[in-house]
Ligand SMILES: [Zn+2]
Ligand SMILES: [Zn+2]
């Protein structure tokens with residue numbers, strides 16, 4: 528009989544310390560009277576705050592179809608712009624369905640929030 532190969536190791540994973548928080552945006556879950564308290568978004572730490580360029584943003588899917596839209600949303604993962612759920616095309620939602628990218632940011636200049644399709648919570652900048 529051969530001996531046992533290898534020996535048990537007791538390596539431990541040491542979590543890397545995150546010291547890059549200085550430029551991180553502060554997003555938090557917005558209070559929502561229609562939902563139970565304690566909702567969380569597990570993607571909030573991955574959210575960047577892309578520059579808002581609402582003046583020349585378009586929903587390219589709607590442009591191609593000749594549709595109008597109501598409001599625009601911007602994918603927080605890849606920056607794709609799509610129209611909101613009140614719009615005819617709902618292309619921001621379609622983008623989430625197609626890609627699984629969880630969070631969209633409002634592109635309206637009078638709005639400052641994000642929506643997570645996965646956790647179904649509004650997020651606002653703290
Ligand atoms: Zn989330
Ligand atoms: Zn659209």
Ligand SMILES: [Zn+2]
Nearest residue numbers: 602604605628
């Ligand atoms: Zn995306």
